[in-house]
Structures are given as structure tokens and as C-alpha cells.
Amino acid sequence: MSRNLDTQALRAVLTVADCGGVTRAARILNLTQSAVSMQIRRLEEALGVQLFIRAARKMVPSPEGEKLISYARRIMVLNDEALMRLAPESFDAELRLGVPYDIVAPQIPTILRDLSIGYPKMRINLVSSYSLTLKEGFWAGDYDMILTTEFPPPDGVEVLAKRRLVWIASPDGRAATTRPLRLAFKETCFFRPVAHAALDAAGIPWENAFDGDSETVVEATVAAGLGLSVRIEGQVAQGCVAIGPEAGLPDLGHSCVCLYDSGQAKGDLAEALRAALRAGYGAAV
Numbered sequence: 032m033s034r035n036l037d038t039q040a041l042r043a044v045l046t047v048a049d050c051g052g053v054t055r056a057a058r059i060l061n062l063t064q065s066a067v068s069m070q071i072r073r074l075e076e077a078l079g080v081q082l083f084i085r086a087a088r089k090m091v092p093s094p095e096g097e098k099l100i101s102y103a104r105r106i107m108v109l110n111d112e113a114l115m116r117l118a119p120e121s122f123d124a125e126l127r128l129g130v131p132y133d134i135v136a137p138q139i140p141t142i143l144r145d146l147s148i149g150y151p152k153m154r155i156n157l158v159s160s161y162s163l164t165l166k167e168g169f170w171a172g173d174y175d176m177i178l179t180t181e182f183p184p185p186d187g188v189e190v191l192a193k194r195r196l197v198w199i200a201s202p203d204g205r206a207a208t209t210r211p212l213r214l215a216f217k218e219t220c221f222f223r224p225v226a227h228a229a230l231d232a233a234g235i236p237w238e239n240a241f242d243g244d245s246e247t248v249v250e251a252t253v254a255a256g257l258g259l260s261v262r263i264e265g266q267v268a269q270g271c272v273a274i275g276p277e278a279g280l281p282d283l284g285h286s287c288v289c290l291y292d293s294g295q296a297k298g299d300l301a302e303a304l305r306a307a308l309r310a311g312y313g314a315a316v
Contacts, residue, residue, distance in 0.1 A: 038110055040074040041103040042148070043067050044082060048100055049141070051089045058310035059145050061303075107148075114151050125154040126296055126304060129165040129177035132246045133266050134288065138311035146307060150300045161219045166291070175296040178308065180263060181221060182286045189290040191312040195264040196222060196283035197273040201256035207278040213240035215249045215258035222261035225283055233281040263288070288312045 046056040047067065057064045075082050082096035092100055130139055143155060158165070162179035169177045184190045200206050206213060212230065214237055216223035230237045240258030241249055252258050254270035263286055267273050274280065290308060 034077070036103075036106070037070070037074060037077075038106065040070040041099075041106060043070040044074065044096070045100060045103050045107065046145070047071065047083065047090055048092050048096070051091075053090065055310070059141070059307070061306070111148055111151055125156065126176070126301060127156045127158070127174045128304070129158045129160065129168060129174045131162050131165065131178060131180050132159050133262050133268075134178060134180060134312070135159050136266075142304075142307045142311050146300070146303055149303065153300050155304070161217070162221050163219055169291050169293070172293075174291075175293050175301070176304065176308070177291045178312065179289045179291065180286045181289060182284065184287045184289050189292065190287045191290055191309060192288045193285050194288065196225065196261055196286050197264050197267070197275060198226075198259055198278070198280050198283070199253055199262050199267050199271040200259050200274050200278075201254055201270070202272050203256055204272075204274060204278060206253070206256050206259050207274055207280060211236035211238045213238055213258040215239075215241040215252040215260045217241075217244060217246060217249060222283075222286075226259075226261050229281040229283050235281070 043056065043060060043062075046059055047053055050056045050059065053064050053067050057067045060067060071082060078095075078099070080095040080099075081093050082099060083090040084093050085091075139157065143157070146153060146155070158168075158174070160168075162181055165174070165177045165179060168174055178191075179188075198207070212235055214223075214226060216226070216239075227237070241252050243249075249260055250268040250271065253260050253268065259280075260271075261283060262268065262271075262273075264273065276282070290305075290312075292305065296304075
């Protein structure tokens, strides 16, 4: 008699593999941790193999798990495609979301991918910009929801997390030793005046190493060792590292990840997006 793979269990395996553990996977799947663990355990018993190895507080796919994951991704693509093509038009939805450049990754790609599974005809119009620009657009009615990074947080705004600000530099750290200290920020970056004030208070001379409107060029400037910038802890740009007091640089304090919600977006997709943003950004890194 033919046997069938449990697609819910396959979804759990893929999510745990992508997240590295059950806790975050359970939040994304909107299940309890025990329910996710049970799905994986039953699938292991049905297949007679161990799918994950626990190492350093992470769940790493076993060789057998890697084989299954390869098939599971293809199975779920077909499953989701079938749902999308057969779903009634009433599943259509559109939301407008704004997120600052420096906190888009890694959360937003994962959030949008997971929402697309449950809402295959959804449309989330994502705009990435600076917090000040996003707030202007929000108050003008351009967005249903936005995230911002700011401190102190305004009254009446939902604070998802409070996180340290860190200096970022190239791995060799040579830019931190130059005087005047060369800085790379876009003019509208919220962290720019924070860095200026901290350096002035510490008596460290500085100058601008960048004049432009591209965040990609800012990060390239830092990665090349031509200047320093500032990010939220845990959101360091690729090719850069966080540095701090050991480099003789002043403390930058904290920033808050805030959720602005117009309350105008209704329905299951809107509620799912709110829950995913809270789960993805709600715990400090």
C-alpha cells in the first residue's frame, strides 16, 4: 500500500531547518513548540530516520534530513502553486508596509515568504527607506504599517524591541584608528546625529567620508575600510563587523524598533502580518 508524506510535517521540517530551532519556527507556523516537535517526531517514526541533530542550541539537519528537505521544498512549491491557482478571488488582499533599510534582513524576506504560503494571492507592497521618511509617508496615509528605529519612542507607538546601537567597520578595523574619524551616513539617517553627538561628547574629531543617497554605497565604504557607520546590534551589514569600547569609541546608547499601525488594514492577512512582525522583531538580538 502506498504511503503519503504529511505536508504539515514537511512544512514544520522546512521551517525548523530555516530557523535553526523549534522556538522561532513555532511562532512562524502559529503552533506551540510541542506541536512542531510532535510533527517532526511522527515523521521521523514514519520514515525510520533521524531528521535533525541538536548541536550548540541549534537543530541541524542530519544527512537523511538534508535529503528529505530537498524533496520537501519541491513538494511544497507544488502544493503552494496548486493552492494559489485554485484559491477563490476572495483571498486577494493588499497591504502597504514600510521598513527601514537596516532592519529589512533577515526578518522581512522570511516573513513575506511564510505569509505567501498561507495567503497565496496576497500582495504586500514593501517600501524600504529611512525612519523619518517612512513616518512622513505613514502620517500622509501612504502605508498601513511601518517599522521604525528611533529613540526615545513616541507616545502611543508599539515598541517591539529595545536594542543597542553599535559602530560598524571593516574587519581590519583600521578606520577606527584614523583621526579625524571618517564617517559614512546618508544625510537622512537617524543614527547620524546620534554618532555626531557621541563623538563630540568624547572629544573625538570626525569628518564625513560619504556624500550621497545610496545605502549600498555607505555599506561598501565601510566594508572597504574607508569609514565607520552605526547599526542596530544584530543587523550588521555584510562585510562589516561591530566594534565598540575596545576600539576607543564612545557608547551610542539604544534604539527601539517601533511598529506604527494605522488600524485600517482588516482581515486575516493583516492580523497575520502584525503577528509575524511582532514575532520577528520582538526579541532583542
